[in-house]
Amino acid sequence: MKRTKNSTDIKQSGQVKSSQVDVHPQLEKFVRRHLASEWNQPLHPPTEEVFHSLAEGDVFTGSIILDSGCGTGESTRRLAKLYPGQRVIGVDQSLSRLGKSGVDCGVLRQDNWLLARAELATFWRLLHKQGVRLQKHLLLYPNPWPKPGHLQRRWHAHPVFPWLLALGGEIEMRCNWEIYALEFAAAVQIATRDTVEVRQFQPEEGVSPFEAKYLERGHALYSVKVPESVTAAFRLS
Numbered sequence: 001m002k003r004t005k006n007s008t009d010i011k012q013s014g015q016v017k018s019s020q021v022d023v024h025p026q027l028e029k030f031v032r033r034h035l036a037s038e039w040n041q042p043l044h045p046p047t048e049e050v051f052h053s054l055a056e057g058d059v060f061t062g063s064i065i066l067d068s069g070c071g072t073g074e075s076t077r078r079l080a081k082l083y084p085g086q087r088v089i090g091v092d093q094s095l096s097r098l099g100k101s102g103v104d105c106g107v108l109r110q111d112n113w114l115l116a117r118a119e120l121a122t123f124w125r126l127l128h129k130q131g132v133r134l135q136k137h138l139l140l141y142p143n144p145w146p147k148p149g150h151l152q153r154r155w156h157a158h159p160v161f162p163w164l165l166a167l168g169g170e171i172e173m174r175c176n177w178e179i180y181a182l183e184f185a186a187a188v189q190i191a192t193r194d195t196v197e198v199r200q201f202q203p204e205e206g207v208s209p210f211e212a213k214y215l216e217r218g219h220a221l222y223s224v225k226v227p228e229s230v231t232a233a234f235r236l237s
């Protein structure tokens, strides 16, 4: 018999299910390892192509807000309205998500915002190499990778984490899995020796489709903000 969803199922769907009940015991080891050694994985060629076309179009000058993993780009457009004097760049690797905003190949550019299809671990390294310093950097609802064995796929335990911090600006990561938020904050503290807080919050409306969905389902939402002063000090060190 086909099972119909009751309200409890609906509320719980999208909740992260994991056998992990606390911060991963290997987190510190991986963060320290990534800080101590240069990551040399080859760059993703299609992302390099998109990046160089943007650089030629003078996109990386002035004050930049980066919406990393922007999905459909809805949050990018909202941020562009909120910060009319700045350029908001949304990046995602999924053409099916970006396509909902009209991206049909690599880039869609309008007013003070643009959406680009690119792979972030390459895009962040190229931004850094280009000398770009961000004003703000948003990571809204990154893929949680809930299996303990996938720890290194979470951004804070990924080898690209030092580049993420070195891009500077105020970083804000939002998610609906408390452990991810606690790990993100712990990784920032290991890397910078500064303490950042995990804050539970409840916006009136969702800035992105995932935030809106989780709000509607009554999930707890968590935010970790890394102040600009902390990322700037990390870069200098």
Ligand SMILES: C[S@@+](CC[C@H](N)C(=O)[O-])C[C@H]1O[C@@H](n2cnc3c(N)ncnc32)[C@H](O)[C@@H]1O
Pocket: 068, 069, 070, 071, 072, 075, 091, 092, 093, 094, 097, 118, 119, 120, 121, 139, 140, 141, 142, 143, 208, 209, 210, 211
């Ligand atoms: C859970 S969705 C969140 C989307 C959006 N930020 C929101 O809140 O609605 C995570 C997004 O990150 C993107 N993503 C994950 N890993 C990525 C990577 N390495 N490079 C680019 N995008 C990535 C996925 O394609 C997906 O759109």
